Amino acid sequence: MPSQRFSYSFSMLQQIAQDVLNHARKGGASACETDVSDGFGQNVTVRRGEVETIEYNRDKGLSVTVYVGQKRGNASTSDFSPEAISDTVTAALSIARHTAVDDCAGLADPDLLAREFPDLELYFPWDLPVEQAIELAQTCEAAAFAIDKRITNSEGASVSLGESQFVYANSLGFMGGYPSSRHSISCAMIASHGDSMQRDYWYSVARDASDLEQADAVGKKAGTRSVGRLGAKKIATCEVPVLFEAPIAPSLIGHFVGAVSGGSLYRKSSFLLDSIGKQIFAPDIQIRERPHLKKGLGSGPFDNEGVATRDRNIVENGVVQGYFLGSYSARKLGLVTTGNAGGNHNLLLDNGAGATFAELLRKMDKGVLVTELLGHGVNNVTGDYSRGAAGYWVEDGEIRYPVEEITIAGNLKDMLRGISAVGNDVIVRGSKQCGSLLIDRMMIAGG
Secondary structure, eight states, rough: OHHEEEEHSSHHHHHHHHHHHHHHHTOOOOEEEEEEEEEEEEEEETTEEEEEEEEEEEEEEEEEEEEEEEEEEEEEEEESSHHHHHHHHHHHHHHHHHHHOOOSOOOGGGBOOOOOOOOOOOOOOOOOOOHHHHHHHHHHHHHTTTOOTTTEEEEEEEEEEEEEEEEEEEETEEEEEEEEEEEEEEEEHHHHTTTEEEEEEEEEEEEGGSOOOHHHHHHHHHHHHHHHHHOOOOOEEEEEEEEEEETHHHHHHHHHHHHHHHHHHHHOOOOTTTOSSSSHHHHHHHOOOOTTTOOTTTSSSBBBTTTBBBOOOEEETTTOOOOBBBBBHHHHHHHOSSOTTTTTOOEEEEEEOOOOOOHHHHHSEEEEEEEEEEEEOBBBTTTTTEEEEEEEEEEETEEEEEEEEEEEEHHHHHHHHHHEEEEEEOOOOOOOOOOEEEEEEEEOOOO
16 A cells, blocks of 8 residues: 555554553553544545535544543544644543443444455445546546537536545554545536426445446446436326335435344334244345445445454345444343444345346336435334435336436335345445335325
8 A cells, every 4th residue: 555645644643542542541541442533635626627615624633532431432533643632542542431330332343353354355445637637537527518509508527536534443452454545537417408406316336446337438338327207207106116226225225224133123113023033025025234345335344343243144035133332332232242333234135036127117007117216205213204205117127218206105114124126236335235125005196
């Protein structure tokens, strides 16, 4: 790793972490953990062929959590000077001494901490001069404008790079960290015809810039999608199958993850309480957690507490096999951490069949293809789901016309059990991966 790309070398971050632990021990902490990070980014946005913004950022941060017995205190700073580090630890200790005892507070179980640190290929520097970034963004936007003369305006095309590194250490003797990268190309266009005006977008994200979609391909998709929405109609209220397009389908996995994560479970604010061993999804659905995928956007050898990550089958044949827990929530529930402090790792949903998009449309026959979701009408306690949406009306297995100003509604329990088909059109943009999802029935509130 070329350390000169960062403001601090990796060994300097390790030394800062060790200094934090030393200060905490001398200050009377019975245990301590710290996270020290350093990163930078560049973002260029072009609109109508002209440079609109060029942004650079350099960030660094230090967070420390100390324990005095089972009292916990946390403080953070962006100043890495010795005085600031000392003051931050002192502040955390002061907070800890004034808080109540919490029987579940404390570091992770030492036996669960990571011992091996495989190279998961998460860091790919992108040597991208700003002039080249501008050219890529211009190429992207120009490709979108060239799709159709009805594309009349642009919200811009952006090219972003981001690189960071961190060290996590605790007083149990654990110290680990690594660099990572995340790069993207995006484009949003506006199409108009008569009184109709529509907007749509497309983007690509990857750890390695060579894995990004080509800039002109991103632009073409953004333009094509914008034009495709022109002439959108309202539809009458009905109850029909709904096909969630691949870019938004992972949001359904996200609601499931939230419902079976520690915080929601021990607070009893979840519609999936006590769901281990229960049939929650359709019988052919599998969800696997794979934290060690090379170049994975959700990959990591250990979680935010240093606990080793491992492959797990979260859902087998529709039945829930595991939760997402950190040490604190696990203790609250009388369970053991699953290595998910900080969230889930790469989740892969499939049903073994992997239908093409055309096959999904034919299977749906008549219903709504949803390509955009609006609002946040999801109740995590009851599972009630109601969101604004836009997309296309499908009849006889073919897309007929775009629709807008509709609301799709149901209950997540019924929706997850009602997944009748899964597409093979996976688009990887985050830690949750699945193709388009066909739900057998939902209420559509139209105009």
